Amino acid sequence: MKKIILFSLIALCFTACQSEPGGSLRETDLMPYGIPVSIMAPDSAEIKADDLGGGLIKDVTIRGKDNYNVQVFATQAETSDMARIKAGQLADVKSIRFFEKIINEEEDGFIYQTAIDSNNISYNFRYIVLQGDLEIIFQAGFLGTFSQEEAERMYQAVQQ
Numbered sequence: 001m002k003k004i005i006l007f008s009l010i011a012l013c014f015t016a017c018q019s020e021p022g023g024s025l026r027e028t029d030l031m032p033y034g035i036p037v038s039i040m041a042p043d044s045a046e047i048k049a050d051d052l053g054g055g056l057i058k059d060v061t062i063r064g065k066d067n068y069n070v071q072v073f074a075t076q077a078e079t080s081d082m083a084r085i086k087a088g089q090l091a092d093v094k095s096i097r098f099f100e101k102i103i104n105e106e107e108d109g110f111i112y113q114t115a116i117d118s119n120n121i122s123y124n125f126r127y128i129v130l131q132g133d134l135e136i137i138f139q140a141g142f143l144g145t146f147s148q149e150e151a152e153r154m155y156q157a158v159q160q
Contacts, residue, residue: 024065025157034058035074036131039138040157042068061141067150069141070158077135082108082128085135089126103148109138109159111151123151127158 025040033049035058041047042064050059058074079085086108093099098114100121105111109127122145127138138158140146146154 028062030060030072033060035060035072035136036134037129037136037160039070039072041070042066063141066153067144067146068154068157069144069146070154071139071141072136072158073139074134074136077130077133080130082130085128085130086110086126089128089137093124093126104152109155111148111155113148120145122146123148125151125155127155129160 024042026043027038028041028045028047029038030036030047031038033047034051039062041062045062045064045068047063048061051057052059056075058072060072060074062068062070062072077085090102090110093110093112096114098116100113100115103111103113103123108129109125111123111125113121113123115121124140124146125138129136129138138155140151140154
């Protein structure tokens, strides 16, 4: 009887100690960097902000463990038509030389695949937020290659 209880406690401990992928993400406010949204990011994420085009574009990069690398661009919105903005993002992505296919598409974003060849496949995403008069575009960072699971994790982490 004692062995059954002991094994049950050990099994319970292993189950409780396991963490889900992405379980170490916490809410991170980007307002201090000039972008009025919060996302989920690793606890020890490094955040860098830049103003491009004389302050016309805010560029924030969030890098953390487990190949977490999110790039955020915020500009003055030219339209409040989400479908039009997303269509523009889709057109931009499909014009990439190594674009392969759309993996998942939603009203305000999508995940896609690029491939230089069969050995060099990577995944990325675009997620769009209209916040006041700002158009905010989230995507995987420029540096690095990402598995489908990593791209999906980042995509879910930025969803509002």
